[in-house]
Amino acid sequence: MQANNPDKPTLAARLIGGEIAALARAISVVERDAPNALNILRAIRPHLGQAVVVGFTGPPGAGKSTLVNAFVAELRKRGKTVGVVAVDPSSPITGGAVLGDRIRMAEHTLDEGVFIRSLASRGALGGLSAAAAQVADLMDAAGRDVVVLETVGAGQSEVEMARIADVRIVIAAPGLGDDIQAIKAGILEIADILVVNKSDQPLASQTKRQLDAMLSLRAPSDHPVPVLSTDAIARTGVAELADAIDECAAYNERNDDRSALAGRSRHLLAQAVAQAAESHVMTSRSDAIEAIIQAVQEAQIGLSDAARQVLDTLHKELAD
Numbered sequence: 001m002q003a004n005n006p007d008k009p010t011l012a013a014r015l016i017g018g019e020i021a022a023l024a025r026a027i028s029v030v031e032r033d034a035p036n037a038l039n040i041l042r043a044i045r046p047h048l049g050q051a052v053v054v055g056f057t058g059p060p061g062a063g064k065s066t067l068v069n070a071f072v073a074e075l076r077k078r079g080k081t082v083g084v085v086a087v088d089p090s091s092p093i094t095g096g097a098v099l100g101d102r103i104r105m106a107e108h109t110l111d112e113g114v115f116i117r118s119l120a121s122r123g124a125l126g127g128l129s130a131a132a133a134q135v136a137d138l139m140d141a142a143g144r145d146v147v148v149l150e151t152v153g154a155g156q157s158e159v160e161m162a163r164i165a166d167v168r169i170v171i172a173a174p175g176l177g178d179d180i181q182a183i184k185a186g187i188l189e190i191a192d193i194l195v196v197n198k199s200d201q202p203l204a205s206q207t208k209r210q211l212d213a214m215l216s217l218r219a220p221s222d223h224p225v226p227v228l229s230t231d232a233i234a235r236t237g238v239a240e241l242a243d244a245i246d247e248c249a250a251y252n253e254r255n256d257d258r259s260a261l262a263g264r265s266r267h268l269l270a271q272a273v274a275q276a277a278e279s280h281v282m283t284s285r286s287d288a289i290e291a292i293i294q295a296v297q298e299a300q301i302g303l304s305d306a307a308r309q310v311l312d313t314l315h316k317e318l319a320d
Contacts, residue, residue: 011036012043015142020112023142027117030138031131041134044141051083051140052249055149055165062173063197067232067241068150069107074235074242075146076113083139083147084116085132115139133164162190163266167248169241171195172211175203191225192248195241199229223251277307280314288313 011029014022030037056064056071065086072082108114117139119132132149139147149165162168170191194215196208211227226244230237281289292309295301301309 010039010043012040015040015138016044016047018143020115023115023138024117026138027135030134031119041137044137047141048137049140051136051144051147052245053136053140053147053149053164053166054245055151055161055168056171057151057161057169058171058195059173062171063232064150064171067171067195067197067230067238068148070230070232070235070238071241072108072114072148074238076108076111078242080145081113081143082115083136083142083144084114084150085135085139085147086116086118086150087120087132115142115144136164166252167245168192169195169245171197172207174198174201174207192223193241193244194225194227196227196229197232199231199237200234204229223248277310277314281310286313286317 009017011022011026015026026040028034029040054071056068058064068084068086072084075082108116117135119135136147136149149161151161168190170193172194174196194211196204196211198204208227208229215225215227228237228241228244230241232238281293289310292301292306292313296303296306
């Protein structure tokens, strides 16, 4: 048996050094939650916080992937390296990503300055899979200047992106009409920048006016939310979008806003707790859990109170 070479760089060290193959391998390890995943995540912690994490979200049909593709091209023109975490819908058969975003970003395939990874949503209602935040951290540690998160477009519940991204872009398509009212309590409130894509269409100006009007419902801010118009196919307005993102990121840095980095850790912890609780409820046959389930079934207790009782039960069982 060949002895291990103690001088051989670890996977984490190679990733931090910018090796693309190591980044790809580390993402696979972390996404599978393989035994070495924790060692990798621990090793990269001192190297986080250098990249600007930009989140793109919005309803289906708004042209998110096409706009992200154009934005990546603009960043490369400016000499910046990019990592893209594209969260695609899961296949109902295999559970894997459909990989639509990889197809739309094919022009960047041979560019080593662009690293694209598609992740399956795996039923994540907030538009981001459980591994997305960790993959963003890996790309950050690998030296990418900008990390782009693109969500599946699940709608109002995508506010979880606000906990992960440094700069949050909400994209609308022309002619949303009443749809704007339907989502205003959700993703519109998380926006640092609002974008009306497909600006060549007739209703684009009207939609922009609607969004401008809706901003009056938000609390006043030292950094006003711009409403921009883009045509991702013609790539008009994309340079202005990149400028606005730079300005927003610089504003956050001046104000020492490190909340997104902490938010990614909080997000990961919350998901881990939820998964542990779900596993406990689904597999436990303890009398306490069975009693809570029976009480819910017979409408003797509400779900919120039942959830608190489950957490109390889980805490007691772990302490014993």
